[in-house]
Amino acid sequence: MVLRKNILITGASSGLGEGMARQFAARGRNLALCARRADRLDELAAELKAAYPGITVVTRCLDVNEHDRVFTVFDEFRAALGSLDRVIVNAGLGKGQPVGRGRFDVNRQTLETNFIAAAAQIEAAAGIFREQREGHLAVMSSFMAIRGLPKNSTAYAASKAGISAFVAGTRAELRRKGIAVTEIRPGYIESEMYDRVGGSPLATRAEAGARALAKAVEAEPKLAYVPSWPWVPLALAVRLAPESLLRRFA
Secondary structure, three states: OOOOOEEEEEOOOOHHHHHHHHHHHHOOOEEEEEEOOHHHHHHHHHHHHHHOOOOOEEEEEOOOOOHHHHHHHHHHHHHHHOOOOEEEEOOOOOOOOOOOOOOHHHHHHHHHHHHHHHHHHHHHHHHHHHHHOOEEEEEEOOHHHHOOOOHHHHHHHHHHHHHHHHHHHHHHHHOOOOEEEEEEEEOOEOOHHHHHOOOOOOOEOHHHHHHHHHHHHHHOOOEEEEOHHHHHHHHHHHHHOOHHHHHHHO
16 A cells, blocks of 8 residues: 555545545645635644644635636645645535426536536646656545436436546546546445435444545545445446336435
């Protein structure tokens, strides 16, 4: 396992991003944290530096839909830490409405944030890693990337399927450049975003989920379902399920 000392996490003010920040801080890693909610980031940074005084934590307010600023902020983080060893593309939305119900605005926001903005983050990270000739890019996709889903999940599943394809192409492009590329497909993990869509009896507790995510990221596989149980067998089941059953997973 390669030691990645300086780690950038987007969407770090809450949910999976905050959970991973806590896990990596406990491992002694320096952190570059960004999100829209600067107050939450600053509180988290102060807490982590107090708990782990040997680490450096830098923060920036960032809306990942401001694409030019994504590149600026990533460069600022690199300058502040001296290098970026790992970038975790985590910022995203879980909104969605059934197609044709007059809420294209909601579905567009999800598609733009989870695909276009994620692609911008990947571009920014890959550019830095090319210059450094090393690095690890980890992208949070979703279990729902497996196939198209109905109801409120249509736009979300499509955005994650799109970014999964983008990650696969990026991996093929960078594999001989000394740059590792990982796609993480989380199952249901407790978070603010997941709570807003109703929860599930299959959901993993937030701390256990963050621990599993950090472990999967550190292993640097090409693809990982997190937690592996029950999401690896469920991935096969959903892939093979008849369309009439897909509503249960939406």
